[in-house]
Amino acid sequence: MTLLVVTAVEAEAQAVRAGTSPDLVTVAAVGVGAAAVAAGTARLLALAEAAGRPHRGVVVAGIAGGFAGRAPVGATVLATRSVAADLGADSPDGFITLDDLGFGTAVAPADPALLETLRSALPDAITGDILTLNTATGTATTAETLAGRFPAAVAEAMEGYGAARAAAGASLPFAELRTISNTIGPRDRQAWRIPDALAALTKAVRALAA
Numbered sequence: 092m093t094l095l096v097v098t099a100v101e102a103e104a105q106a107v108r109a110g111t112s113p114d115l116v117t118v119a120a121v122g123v124g125a126a127a128v129a130a131g132t133a134r135l136l137a138l139a140e141a142a143g144r145p146h147r148g149v150v151v152a153g154i155a156g157g158f159a160g161r162a163p164v165g166a167t168v169l170a171t172r173s174v175a176a177d178l179g180a181d182s183p184d185g186f187i188t189l190d191d192l193g194f195g196t197a198v199a200p201a202d203p204a205l206l207e208t209l210r211s212a213l214p215d216a217i218t219g220d221i222l223t224l225n226t227a228t229g230t231a232t233t234a235e236t237l238a239g240r241f242p243a244a245v246a247e248a249m250e251g252y253g254a255a256r257a258a259a260g261a262s263l264p265f266a267e268l269r270t271i272s273n274t275i276g277p278r279d280r281q282a283w284r285i286p287d288a289l290a291a292l293t294k295a296v297r298a299l300a301a
């Protein structure tokens with residue numbers, strides 16, 4: 092049984108493939124954002140199951156923004172929890188989470204055993220919450236607000252919670268692995284270190300296969 096590794100874009104999928112073997116891991120780029128990744132991951136899990144080759148777990152992998160002072164550019168991060176940070180309701184008194192609205196939970200914990208396997212292989216990885224956002228942060232004000240709302244968050248990306256929901260729907264273990272391409276804050280796409288983050292992703296996946 093292979094592990095299913097999903098990424099947002101093909102460049103991330105290629106970086107993962109470069110560090111592993113198709114005998115161990117099935118890698119697919121399923122789109123940007125939690126909705127695309129939830130739909131794509133659920134479909135891949137169902138197809139594999141129908142073909143009699145079910146996956147043994149789901150890892151969402153890719154690049155991410157790191158919170159200043161918590162996860163520097165180039166770092167590898169592992170999610171203890173993938174948190175849908177903008178899923179809920181706005182109000183004059185502040186953000187109301189899905190949990191507080193009584194509509195379920197916006198928090199998807201990583202599978203403890205899978206997370207421990209990843210941590211053992213990646214002892215230098217920074218562990219903490221990874222936020223899932225539909226809108227990548229692009230101002231200092233939003234970065235500060237998120238850092239305050241989520242003191243345990245080390246990074247943000249756009250897919251984790253969606254992949255977690257698909258894994259949960261199939262009763263499979265889930266984890267999120269990211270490498271940091273940029274610091275969360277005022278948008279400066281030129282400053283993103285994408286090739287370095289993709290190289291770090293390959294290195295991290297290679298360590299897992301070792």
Ligand SMILES: O=C(O)c1cccc(C(=O)CC[C@H]2O[C@@H](n3cnc4c(=O)[nH]cnc43)[C@H](O)[C@@H]2O)c1
Binds near residue numbers: 100
């Ligand atoms: O332009 C390229 O060559 C390229 C290669 C690989 C990946 C990209 C992306 O733009 C990936 C988008 C993906 O990255 C995550 N991400 C990265 N930084 C942040 C951030 O600060 N806030 C939110 N998401 C971030 C996210 O998961 C996107 O899906 C380009």
